[in-house]
Amino acid sequence: MSASDSTLHPVARRRVQRDWSQAELARRSNVPRTTVSAIEGDRLTPAVTTALALARALECSVEELFGGGAQSVPDGPAWAWKPAVEPCRYWEAEVGGRRWLYPVESLALNVIPHDGVWRGEPGHDVCAGAAETTLVLACCDPAAGLLAAEYARASGFRLIVLQRGGGEAIALLKGGVVHVAGLHRSTPRQPGRNAETVRAELGEGFRLVRVADWQEGLALGADTRSRSPLSAARNVHRWALREEGSAARECLDELCADASGRTVHSHAAVAEAVRGGWAEAGVCVQLSAAEAGLNFLPVRAEALDLCFAAKLQHDPRIQSLLRLLRSRSYRRVIGELPGYDARHTGELLAV
Numbered sequence: 001m002s003a004s005d006s007t008l009h010p011v012a013r014r015r016v017q018r019d020w021s022q023a024e025l026a027r028r029s030n031v032p033r034t035t036v037s038a039i040e041g042d043r044l045t046p047a048v049t050t051a052l053a054l055a056r057a058l059e060c061s062v063e064e065l066f067g068g069g070a071q072s073v074p075d076g077p078a079w080a081w082k083p084a085v086e087p088c089r090y091w092e093a094e095v096g097g098r099r100w101l102y103p104v105e106s107l108a109l110n111v112i113p114h115d116g117v118w119r120g121e122p123g124h125d126v127c128a129g130a131a132e133t134t135l136v137l138a139c140c141d142p143a144a145g146l147l148a149a150e151y152a153r154a155s156g157f158r159l160i161v162l163q164r165g166g167g168e169a170i171a172l173l174k175g176g177v178v179h180v181a182g183l184h185r186s187t188p189r190q191p192g193r194n195a196e197t198v199r200a201e202l203g204e205g206f207r208l209v210r211v212a213d214w215q216e217g218l219a220l221g222a223d224t225r226s227r228s229p230l231s232a233a234r235n236v237h238r239w240a241l242r243e244e245g246s247a248a249r250e251c252l253d254e255l256c257a258d259a260s261g262r263t264v265h266s267h268a269a270v271a272e273a274v275r276g277g278w279a280e281a282g283v284c285v286q287l288s289a290a291e292a293g294l295n296f297l298p299v300r301a302e303a304l305d306l307c308f309a310a311k312l313q314h315d316p317r318i319q320s321l322l323r324l325l326r327s328r329s330y331r332r333v334i335g336e337l338p339g340y341d342a343r344h345t346g347e348l349l350a351v
Helices: 011-017 022-028 033-040 048-058 062-067 144-155 168-173 193-202 229-234 248-257 267-276 284-292 316-326 328-335
Strands: 088-095 098-103 116-118 134-139 158-163 180-186 206-221 240-241 263-265 281-285 295-309 347-349
Touching: 011 022, 011 033, 011 048, 011 062, 011 134, 022 048, 033 048, 033 168, 033 267, 048 062, 048 267, 062 229, 088 134, 134 144, 134 168, 134 295, 144 158, 144 316, 144 328, 168 193, 168 295, 168 316, 180 193, 180 206, 180 248, 193 206, 193 295, 206 229, 206 248, 206 284, 206 316, 206 328, 229 248, 240 248, 240 267, 248 281, 248 295, 263 267, 267 281, 267 284, 281 284, 284 295, 316 328
Parallel strands: 134 158, 134 180, 240 263, 240 281
Antiparallel strands: 088 098, 088 116, 180 295, 206 281, 206 295, 206 347
């Protein structure tokens, strides 16, 4: 691809001109690679500190990279990332004192109406105060729709779920466009990895709250006879791959370092790829495999935690989330899902 290609984001264009990879720009700017990727893909509007760090590394001004938008706080709402098409239905929420618009996605997880339709400008149908009573969560939990429904019922607030892998979820949290990000890197052998990841990517001043411990493993056709994930993996030629940087991809790499196939972006998509027949296997959580009627071979137990800034701990929206996770009724429901263990649900950890 030509470095002068006008379709590239200015960050990507200047990076390519220097023959740098995203990882190299991330190293030079001290910005996570997943954040660089999200910015270049117009999926993330950077915070001021991030914009300045990228501009310094690329030896240009913030205005040249972002047209000045990253330095100013507009009076009206701004896109959290640009919509793929127009007109576009959107939700609106307040995060960190700014009002953001989010292209509507995954109605399977979000059974809430949109707030308006964008046709060159916001077309507001939003109820007064809705943005301030909305919590935005980025995570890959296939049961997050259940969490959103119970949250709305118990609190009167609403929860928007953005289906993202852990790496991209943390990047969105760092960019200031979500309140909460989910990750599941901790295992019984490395119980502190979620906290270590947050500390490395975000620094101090964050909290982790446990959603559940779950099983991640191989989803295979229902007629598979193998009982060993390692032996089953040796016979797979077409994989449903998760994106690089995700815990599911890391899990697969431990089983099969040279796996090849097509990349999908959720646990449910992995299971659907196997059920549909264009992939022989993939790594996902047990719930997604069970819902697709697939055979499941567990590989490792993981801790699913939600991360949020400590300064938000007394925000009513976060307080409602913590109360729900600690409630006996929600712990019972989540503990009855295939592969979920709710014994530590609701436990809070300072990072």
